[in-house]
Amino acid sequence: MQRRARPVTVTTPEAVKAVREKIRRTPERSMRKMAKEYEMSQGSMRTIVKDKLKMIPYRMQKGAFLNQKNKTFRMKKARKLLAGTKDGLHLTTLFTDEKIFTVEANKNGQNHPIIATNHQSACYR
Numbered sequence: 165m166q167r168r169a170r171p172v173t174v175t176t177p178e179a180v181k182a183v184r185e186k187i188r189r190t191p192e193r194s195m196r197k198m199a200k201e202y203e204m205s206q207g208s209m210r211t212i213v214k215d216k217l218k219m220i221p222y223r224m225q226k227g228a229f230l231n232q233k234n235k236t237f238r239m240k241k242a243r244k245l246l247a248g249t250k251d252g253l254h255l256t257t258l259f260t261d262e263k264i265f266t267v268e269a270n271k272n273g274q275n276h277p278i279i280a281t282n283h284q285s286a287c288y289r
Contacts, residue, residue: 174208180216183209187219191278191286195221213279221277222286 179202186198199209213219230238280286 174204175212175216179204180212183212184217187213187217187279191280192276193279194277195279217281219279219281221279222283223274223277 182202183198186193195209195213196206199206202209213221278286
C-alpha cells in the first residue's frame with residue numbers, strides 16, 4: 165500500500181535521538197529554545213517531545229519535603245507543646261508568623277519547566 169501523506173522530513177529518527185539526548189542532559193531546556201536550536205518549528209518539536217518521546221513538560225511545584233529526621237523533630241516539638249497545655253504554660257507562649265529566609269534562588273515554575281516522562285522523575289531533578 166502506498167503512503168498518501170507528505171514524507172517525514174523534520175521529525176526523523178535522527179532528530180528524535182538528538183532531542184532525547186539533549187533532554188537527558190538538560191531537562192530544564194524549553195521546547196521553544198530547542199526548536200530554534202535545531203531549526204525546526206515549535207509544532208515539530210512538540211510532536212517529537214510529546215508524541216515520539218512520550219514526555220511532558222512539568223512545572224515545578226513548591227512543597228515541604230520532610231525526611232525522617234524532620235518528622236521526628238516535629239513530633240517531639242508537638243508533644244512538648246501539648247504537654248505544656250496541661251499545666252497552663254501555653255498561656256505564656258507567643259506564636260508569631262515570622263519566616264526564616266534563605267539565600268537560595270527562587271525559580272519561577274512558569275518559566276522553568278522540566279521535561280520528563282512522569283511526575284516522579286521530574287521531582288527528582
